Amino acid sequence: MATDxxxxxxxxxxxxxxxxxxxxxxxxxxxxRWLYLxxxxxxxxxxxxxxxxxxxxxxxxxxxxxxxxYSGSPWVGFKHFEELFNGPDFGRLMFNTxxxxxxxxxxxxxxPIIVALMLNELRHSVLKRSIQSLVYxxxxxxxxxxxxxxxLLFSVDFGVIATFFHELLGGKKIDYVAQxxxxxxxxxxxxxxxxxxxxxxxxLAALAGVNTDLYEAARMDGAGRFRQFWxxxxxxxxxxxxxMAVLTSGHLLDTGFEQIWLMTGxxxxxxxxxxxxxxxxxxxxxxxxSYSTAVGLFKGLVGVLLxxxxxxxxxxxxxxxxx
Amino acid sequence: MPNQxxxxxxxxxxxxFDVLNIALLSFLALITILPxxxxxxxxxxxxxxxxxxxxxxxxxxxxxxxxxxIFDSGTFVRALLTTICVTAVGTVVQVLLTFTxxxxxxxxxxxxxxxxxxxxxxxxVFTGGMIPTYLVVRDLGMLxxxxxxxxxxxxxxxxxxxxxxxxxELPQALEEAARIDGCNEMGVFxxxxxxxxxxxxxxxxxxxxxxxxxxYMSPLLYIDDSKKWTLQVLVRQLTSPxxxxxxxxxxxxxFPTQGLKxxxxxxxxxxxxxxxxxxxxxxxxxxxxxxxxx
Numbered sequence: 001m002a003t004d005x006x007x008x009x010x011x012x013x014x015x016x017x018x019x020x021x022x023x024x025x026x027x028x029x030x031x032x033r034w035l036y037l038x039x040x041x042x043x044x045x046x047x048x049x050x051x052x053x054x055x056x057x058x059x060x061x062x063x064x065x066x067x068x069x070y071s072g073s074p075w076v077g078f079k080h081f082e083e084l085f086n087g088p089d090f091g092r093l094m095f096n097t098x099x100x101x102x103x104x105x106x107x108x109x110x111x112p113i114i115v116a117l118m119l120n121e122l123r124h125s126v127l128k129r130s131i132q133s134l135v136y137x138x139x140x141x142x143x144x145x146x147x148x149x150x151x152l153l154f155s156v157d158f159g160v161i162a163t164f165f166h167e168l169l170g171g172k173k174i175d176y177v178a179q180x181x182x183x184x185x186x187x188x189x190x191x192x193x194x195x196x197x198x199x200x201x202x203x204l205a206a207l208a209g210v211n212t213d214l215y216e217a218a219r220m221d222g223a224g225r226f227r228q229f230w231x232x233x234x235x236x237x238x239x240x241x242x243x244m245a246v247l248t249s250g251h252l253l254d255t256g257f258e259q260i261w262l263m264t265g266x267x268x269x270x271x272x273x274x275x276x277x278x279x280x281x282x283x284x285x286x287x288x289x290s291y292s293t294a295v296g297l298f299k300g301l302v303g304v305l306l307x308x309x310x311x312x313x314x315x316x317x318x319x320x321x322x323x
Numbered sequence: 324m325p326n327q328x329x330x331x332x333x334x335x336x337x338x339x340f341d342v343l344n345i346a347l348l349s350f351l352a353l354i355t356i357l358p359x360x361x362x363x364x365x366x367x368x369x370x371x372x373x374x375x376x377x378x379x380x381x382x383x384x385x386x387x388x389x390x391x392x393i394f395d396s397g398t399f400v401r402a403l404l405t406t407i408c409v410t411a412v413g414t415v416v417q418v419l420l421t422f423t424x425x426x427x428x429x430x431x432x433x434x435x436x437x438x439x440x441x442x443x444x445x446x447x448v449f450t451g452g453m454i455p456t457y458l459v460v461r462d463l464g465m466l467x468x469x470x471x472x473x474x475x476x477x478x479x480x481x482x483x484x485x486x487x488x489x490x491x492e493l494p495q496a497l498e499e500a501a502r503i504d505g506c507n508e509m510g511v512f513x514x515x516x517x518x519x520x521x522x523x524x525x526x527x528x529x530x531x532x533x534x535x536x537x538x539y540m541s542p543l544l545y546i547d548d549s550k551k552w553t554l555q556v557l558v559r560q561l562t563s564p565x566x567x568x569x570x571x572x573x574x575x576x577x578f579p580t581q582g583l584k585x586x587x588x589x590x591x592x593x594x595x596x597x598x599x600x601x602x603x604x605x606x607x608x609x610x611x612x613x614x615x616x617x
Contacts, residue, residue, distance in 0.1 A: 028434045034508035035427040039439065042424025042478055046442060049475050052459045053451025059458075066458075115351065118344050127345065134352040136603055137359070140595045142537030144555040148562035148588050149358050158581050160361065160378045177564065197355065225337050250448075257453075258539050265564050276453075283454040284544065296452035304449055 060294035073290075080294035089278065093295075097274045101252045103184060108191045109248060112199025113241060119200060120207045120233065135197025146190055147262035151177055154186070177263070180271040187263060191256075206240040207233065242319040250307030253299050275299045359592070366390070366585035373581045389586040399557065403590065405469070406554040410535045413473035417531040418524060420477050421486055426512050428483075429490035440487075443480050457544055471545035472538065472553070479534075482527055489523050490516065529602055533595065554591045561587050 029036060055070075060080055062073040084090055115135070122128045138146070153161045156175040166173050176182045210232065218228045257276040264272040273281075275295060283292030360380050365373050366389060368382035376383075393399045427433055428440060450456075456475060465471040493516065501511045517524070539555045546552065552560070562584045595602075 032427075032433055032508075035430060035433055038423045038509065038512065039427040042420055042483070043439060045420060045424075045474075045477050046446065048463075049456065049459065049477070050446045050450065051442075053455035054449070055451075056455030056458055057451050059455070115348075118348055121340070121344055122348065123341070124345075131348050131352045133603060135355050137596070137599065138355060140533055140537075140599065140602055141592060142539060142555055144537070144539045144558050145588055145592055148558055148584070149362065151562050151564065152362065152581075152584060152588070153358055158373065163377050193355065196351075224334070225340070261543075262539070262559065262563075279453050280544075284457065289454055289458065293452065293454045296454060300449055300452055307448065 057293060057297050059290050060297045062290055064290040064293075066289075076290075080291045081298065083291065084295055084298065089273075092270070093273055093275050093278055096271055097253055097255055099271075100184060100187060100255050100274065103188050104191065105248075105252075107188050108195065109245070111192055111196040113203055113237070115196055116200035116203035116207065116237075117229075117233065119204060121229075132197070132200075135200070137197070138194045139198035141194070143256070143258040143262055146194055147259070150186060150190060150263070178265055178267045180268040183263065183268045183271045187259065190259060190263075202244065203237050203240055206237045210236045239319060242314050242317075246307065246310045246314050249310040250303055252306050253302055362585045362588050366582060366589045368582065370580050370582050373585075389580070389582040392583065393586055393590065398552075399587070399590075401550065402552050402554050402557045405551065406536065409469050409472050409553065410532050412469075413476075413535040414528050414532045416473055417477050417479075417535075418528050421479070421483050421527065421531075422517070422520070422524070423512070424478065425483055425486035426490055426516060427508075428487045431491075443483060447480050453544070460545055466545055467548050467551060468545075469551070472535065472541045475541065475545075476534065476538070479531070482530060486523065486527065489520070493519060525601075529598065533598075533602065536594065558587050558591045 059070065059073065061075060061077060062070075063076050063079075064070075064073045068074075119128055119132065122131070151159075153159050154176040156162055156173050156178075159176075162173065162176060174182070176186060214232050215228055218232060223231065253275060255274040255276050257280065260272060260274055261277050261280065264277060276299075279292045279296045279299075282288045282295065286292075357380075361378060364380050364382055367385050367387065368376075368379070369384055369386050369388075372379075372383055428436055428443075430436065451459075460466065460471050460475055465474070497515050497519070498511050501515050502508075506514065537555065538553075539559065542551075542553050542556045546556070
């Protein structure tokens with residue numbers, strides 16, 4: 001980059017003939033002391049709250065005891081990982097996590113694309129903007145609020161939606177929020193409600209970038225509305241869809257701790273337990289620091305593999321990918 | 324395409340599609356907003372009305388007993404004040420840390436800049452995870468401290484990178500002029516750069532404020548003392564299926580009524596909705612800025 005060679009803009013740097021010298025560590029430190037000083041608090045944050053925990057991951061290979069500390073606790077190799085893979089929890093956690101990931105990929109991922117395309121076809125701009133304003137709102141509400149709304153609307157005694165379905169379908173009243181069978185549909189519905197509107201923004205931006213001459217030309221050639229959509233609109237957002245798919249797949253196992261935790265009750269644990277909530281449960285409430293860190297590390301490493309894997313795949317398929 | 328309407332062919336199929344499209348989108352908008360309106364109406368309705376009417380958007384009789392109860396009880400007021408203070412202080416800390424770090428990172432000539440940037444980007448791919456972070460916070464003695472709700476989230480790496488890109492695009496001439504006038508980098512930053520960045524400061528203040536206000540995981544992890552509960556925790560305790568146990572833990576032993584649950588949800592949501600017009604304007608800009616730079 002040519003701009004990297006731009007002369008440093010301090011008065012000291014303007015001495016003739018010394019411009020291109022290779023800065024030693026000390027002169028650089030002295031010359032840019034103010035910039036380094038400004039960098040320091042942020043750097044300290046990243047070291048303390050991001051890199052110390054990364055070092056702390058080593059307790060996954062120890063039997064960590066708080067009073068012995070990171071260096072004093074005995075090393076046990078892959079014991080906790082063996083325990084995880086051979087234990088009774090792994091199958092259930094993997095199954096629940098993957099089912100949720102699959103449901104998200106099938107229902108939640110395409111939803112904003114579809115709604116963005118629908119909004120794009122809406123030619124009444126005031127109506128379009130009003131609808132956009134409304135569907136963005138839930139994005140800003142906390143998961144606590146979303147969970148509370150769910151409990152209030154679906155509860156067996158007062159819930160409007162529970163009552164509505166009961167009157168519509170008859171039969172016994174169903175306690176949707178407590179039933180393991182209803183856990184996944186509710187999670188998917190919450191995700192759709194909260195994120196679909198907001199998710200359209202990125203696709204709408206891609207759609208706004210389409211050259212309108214293309215539509216004009218297509219009309220001249222006699223293309224109807226559907227063919228314009230198929231040959232111009234859809235190809236225009238394909239790169240965005242690929243990038244979003246790569247980004248999302250890296251978080252395949254991230255089920256959203258807050259959402260799942262808030263919807264987990266005593267009765268629906270069999271379908272609600274996923275890696276994220278299991279880590280909290282084992283680590284914080286049971287105090288099994290090493291074991292839960294091992295579970296978290298496994299999940300994190302799978303996430304890294306997934307993001308690199310899907311990026312590679314996107315490139316193989318002739319798309320630009322992320323990096 | 325906004326100007327399409329004048330030139331579009333109006334075939335029958337096209338019109339049918341338009342009608343269906345508008346109907347479906349309006350339905351989506353209604354589904355989004357109706358639950359919120361129902362909860363708002365319910366919070367002003369009597370307990371009997373909530374029990375007898377299945378769904379309403381306007382209470383038959385307007386009562387404010389739940390709100391009177393809420394603002395009389397120490398627990399609610401304390402949680403509300405706690406949340407307001409933590410959000411205010413936290414936003415200032417986060418914005419200050421993010422912007423001061425982004426500025427030197429925007430200087431391409433700064434030796435070591437690439438290394439620090441890579442350290443930042445790596446945290447987007449891999450993190451230590453919940454338990455190691457919890458142990459760090461605990462070792463710092465921050466359990467049951469309000470700082471635990473602020474400092475572990477002090478810099479969002481995504482926001483940092485966006486602000487850095489913004490600084491890179493600022494015109495350098497003004498900064499140059501200030502330097503010639505004898506300002507050091509710190510002076511340039513506070514006197515020239517920050518005043519130029521007011522809109523983006525507003526954007527990220529809102530980003531961060533919403534983040535802290537809505538945060539449930541940090542208080543769940545780090546706050547044990549029920550006197551230090553934030554609003555989100557209180558909402559959770561009141562509306563979760565085992566709310567009775569939670570209320571028994573508080574000073575008063577009572578069963579939260581449906582109206583009370585509605586009112587608490589309204590109070591925790593209201594600030595977000597009040598700021599929503601600003602949020603919408605700034606957030607969509609921020610999201611796009613971020614997506615362009617990635």
